[in-house]
Amino acid sequence: MYSQGLQQKFEEKDIEVGDRIKVKDREGLLMPKPDTGDSEIINLKLDSGYNIGLEPEKVELVEKKESEGLKRPEVTHSEDKPDVLILHTGGTIASRVSYKEGGVKPAFEPEDLVQMYPELDEEVNIHSEVIAQMLSEDMEPAHWQEIAEKIDEVQGEYDGIIVGHGTDTMSYTGAALTLMLQGLDTGVMLVGSQRSSDRPSSDASMNVYCASKFLTETEFSGVGICMHETSSDNWCNILPAAKARKMHTSRRNAFSQINAEKIGRINYKSGEIKKNFEKEDEEYELRPELDDNVGMIRIRPGMRPEEVDFLIEQDYNGVIIEGTGLGHMPVNAFDDKTQHHDRILEKLSELADDAVVVMSSQCLNGRVDMNIYSAGIKIQEAGVISAQDMHPELAYVKLMWSLGQASDREEAEEIFQENYSGEISKRSMYHG
């Protein structure tokens, strides 16, 4: 609750939470005081989607909040239109500001969606289903399985499936769905937004619209990610979900492809579609098994052998190393400052006795190659295998999946190193 003084000020000016107000020169919607906020500071949601705290100076009412009894539009499905399912898992994309409570609230009934995306309703029959309502940073590997199983259940019924998902761990989920839904014949598009759905600057509407259009107007099948290509509302990217990564904390064009090409691009205004994929005919198979007993370690100057010890103690079945450069870590001891590198190498070898240990690169782009420098050779001799051109998060998900698919360690290593769904690109030419 705001302070008594501030509440009185609002009353005098007929201002309630949800109203559009002006504070000095900033305009936005009055939000409730955040739990941890100062009760003397006004919490304003700007049109950019961001909340800011402002001193209560020159407060004016601009517009009363929308009527609470706003009529929901009728949803009528037509046989002429393609059917698109929107599966909700949560995140900013499935939220809008509730004028009643002032906070951001989930919205997921078809009627809500028609209201949120009227232009989408003109072109497709919108169906919707809720799987979860969670922030994506809370997503666990078991949720990936749930989503895959839901898609498996309904995939024959729709012309395309949109999965609304928080952006934080979207690429982890994208990698998992890509592997779990082998040879999927339907197009699935993971869609998120960086600004909540009912803000003028929100990217939600454009991302959903472009995803739907790409799904219904091309023969795309498999799993993609559809997000802004630039910070303007012109083009959306369609990226391979396993080879994409969130590369910016706040921009609308947060996602980039890593060691891969785009699947396509679509222009929001003109509807123009640029395709960059070939339809492949594969047999469809749901393979949701995972072994999530997988750890991760970050190589850096100053790391300790005890960190590798911890991985041994945890009894992981798989471990991803985020190495430097071509896939290196400190394994050479030659002065008193580097004596402990011998112990790191020793522990690494012990770790690899019981777990599948994979070297990836913190460079993200490019391919691991442990054949060029002596460090790489030593690391291979310790029993570590290469993530090839899979970036660390993708390698992490692939390793869980490989362990889940295999009956023993050798098989898991084989599965890990083989390309199943485009997650490993062909070796570049200059490697011979």
Next chain:
Amino acid sequence: MYSQGLQQKFEEKDIEVGDRIKVKDREGLLMPKPDTGDSEIINLKLDSGYNIGLEPEKVELVEKKESEGLKRPEVTHSEDKPDVLILHTGGTIASRVSYKEGGVKPAFEPEDLVQMYPELDEEVNIHSEVIAQMLSEDMEPAHWQEIAEKIDEVQGEYDGIIVGHGTDTMSYTGAALTLMLQGLDTGVMLVGSQRSSDRPSSDASMNVYCASKFLTETEFSGVGICMHETSSDNWCNILPAAKARKMHTSRRNAFSQINAEKIGRINYKSGEIKKNFEKEDEEYELRPELDDNVGMIRIRPGMRPEEVDFLIEQDYNGVIIEGTGLGHMPVNAFDDKTQHHDRILEKLSELADDAVVVMSSQCLNGRVDMNIYSAGIKIQEAGVISAQDMHPELAYVKLMWSLGQASDREEAEEIFQENYSGEISKRSMYHG
């Protein structure tokens, strides 16, 4: 050693290690058999700098290796020319193929450098000194201090200092030197190469030449990184060493700036210089103190509370979290799959009781903001502070340095959150 059969084949054709040979349609220098290589496979160093293994088919001698007694050129220093010191720490940049031994060997006497970079010798007096001869993945925080102290010792004597360094951990060293050499009046340029120095495709020569030219023809001071801007030999980038990162495993243009602008660009062929910095007059101070008792944890779906436990047990004074998105981690428990998130939050709070715990983002680009979503608020309440726009590796080095500079925890947090040398950029406008 190669197999007897292969050695005999070489003898018949008067081929020795170091000679230029052709194997089927590939041409390159014959290298010794790698320790772990197959003795029936020819190890050829291509002009690209890469070694490949080839079946011994259609082997031909192209050119005998250079004479071993090659005369070293005279090094004569002139008073008209600026003085540039090349400090060697190791890495590919300071290496060339030894025709005698066939392997890659360090080269660091001024005479060697004149031979390697004749065009540099025409413009500056080259001085050289060796600090270390190590792969950069073996570099420890104590080595950063050694390099800083050496630069402190000699900085008044030269018009510019080039630090030859392996690329793997170059940006960690760059961050450390930037912080340790506060207000440095001399220009220091970290220079590496992705291909060894005596290969036609090597980037070493161009990077060193451009670094020297930028150091001697502009009034740049402080610490930069000079590497290829593209994969062609046209422009070099001069990047702020603290705000740069290796973003490709193998390309020559491996380094990118993160949340920062370039300091400049320089054209190798025309010598044209584009400057993007203002000379600042600050008081110089060497501040090499570090506390390297700092851990790091990678947030991801499937992470365990035990990982935070380990950080508590290690008794770290500081910990860097590589969070998702704006600075998040799983701290909400709402179903049976997420029950352990409560324990993660609990442990996080325990960890932050004794250590400075910092949230950074695995997105790399953009700024941490823990005020927008509820997860961020909870994480702040647990005692975690923000890395602002410092990417994880920079935040890691800054935290070591802050702990080393401070006499207590509060002071360390203050130092960490304050900008000293451009390592924290100003807040973007849209945050208000």
